[in-house]
């Protein structure tokens with residue numbers, strides 16, 4: 424274990440780390456902060472939830488001159504929610520140094536954003552689409568940027584983004600320092616990455632598996648038509664504190680959310696077709712526990728750090744092993760434990776093995792619970808509610824009626840009736856989802872290691888409307904397809 428004070432970090436950042444409760448540096452932080460502070464280009468790979476944000480954030484902050492009110496650090500992240508979160512973490516790390524950090528993302532009011540930019544932030548955390556819009560309009564100047572970071576680098580260098588990222592990096596002075604971080608880095612993408620950097624140092628935190636060991640991984644083999652009942656049965660038994668359920672498409676997420684609500688779960692969906700206002704409010708409700716289940720497309724798969732997520736359900740198994748790694752990584756963060764449960768239809772079994780092979784981890788078989796087992800789980804929940812009410816001791820007004828009924832019936836019968844009334848029998852609300860095709864292993868048997876997907880860009884990234892390439896052809900938008908997340 425490495426102490427932060429062994430890493431020559433300046434006093435203002437040390438103060439921030441103390442305030443944030445960081446006692447020791449994580450392995451990726453211990454290995455990349457010194458390289459970053461030397462000015463080296465770094466490709467950093469470490470498992471989900473192991474503190475990559477501070478690993479690139481600290482060296483960036485160290486290099487920034489607070490007196491110069493120009494953008495000196497630029498971080499690009501694939502989704503709006505992640506840009507906001509990274510910006511918040513950077514703000515916490517940099518506040519005693521007096522740095523200003525601004526998130527810039529699609530779906531936000533352009534005029535308001537331009538005003539905030541005029542305020543002179545030192546660090547900007549942006550999504551690629553909106554950043555390019557600003558570069559085209561010349562409302563963001565990156566001539567003074569000396570540190571550029573691609574968070575979720577492999578995702579950003581996928582087919583759908585690569586041209587945008589190239590254009591962004593071309594606008595930044597060449598003598599910049601470039602830092603690329605992710606939990607996954609397929610070789611093909613690493614090769615592309617190297618072309619954008621100067622003699623990058625590669626740091627890969629050694630571990631046998633791509634996934635963290637504090638996530639217990641399970642799979643349930645289940646026919647498509649039984650998936651939904653199995654899901655609600657499982658949740659009645661697991662009783663997650665907070666759970667994320669991943670579905671394959673936006674429509675799927677909408678249907679799942681409706682179905683879960685109909686069965687009495689506090690669930691909301693998040694995907695790229697929702698307004699930014701809705702996306703933000705859903706995430707806020709989830710973070711403060713007002714909703715207990717977040718149903719999401721892959722738009723929520725990467726980077727999001729929400730404490731209290733105890734369970735991740737892959738209602739639909741993801742196509743790419745990388746996506747699997749990131750999705751399940753929403754639990755088991757910063758040393759906490761979590762469970763990941765993936766639903767596999769019988770035809771998807773080969774795909775399960777592919778994911779296990781690429782991620783070098785094993786999923787244990789979990790049997791689908793029976794309805795009776797789930798019903799016991801539901802009753803336990805009701806019992807807990809009942810006990811809470813008993814402990815509140817505000818029952819005086821009910822005692823007389825209670826003793827009257829106990830004169831006529833025995834106490835077990837009365838309690839059983841109360842439990843029945845208070846327990847929502849979920850089975851009584853039938854839910855049918857539109858059918859979907861099973862995922863299949865791609866030709867060649869090796870699968871698609873997360874590379875070169877061009878079928879799901881757009882929706883999650885907030886690019887709405889036409890490109891505005893007129894002013895500056897260099898920043899012409901080449902991508903305008905509608906994604907499925």
Ligand SMILES: Nc1ncnc2c1ncn2[C@@H]1O[C@H](COP(=O)(O)OP(=O)(O)OP(=O)(O)O)[C@@H](O)[C@H]1O
Nearest residue numbers: 445447448449471472473474475476606726728757
């Ligand atoms: N040294 C540390 N000590 C304690 N907690 C830390 C430390 N570094 C980071 N954390 C906390 O750990 C959590 C995960 O960090 P972070 O989001 O940076 O992980 P990540 O590696 O980027 O994960 P992902 O691959 O999912 O993006 C955050 O809540 C962060 O504040």
Ligand SMILES: [Mg+2]
Nearest residue numbers: 475476574726
């Ligand atoms: Mg991260």
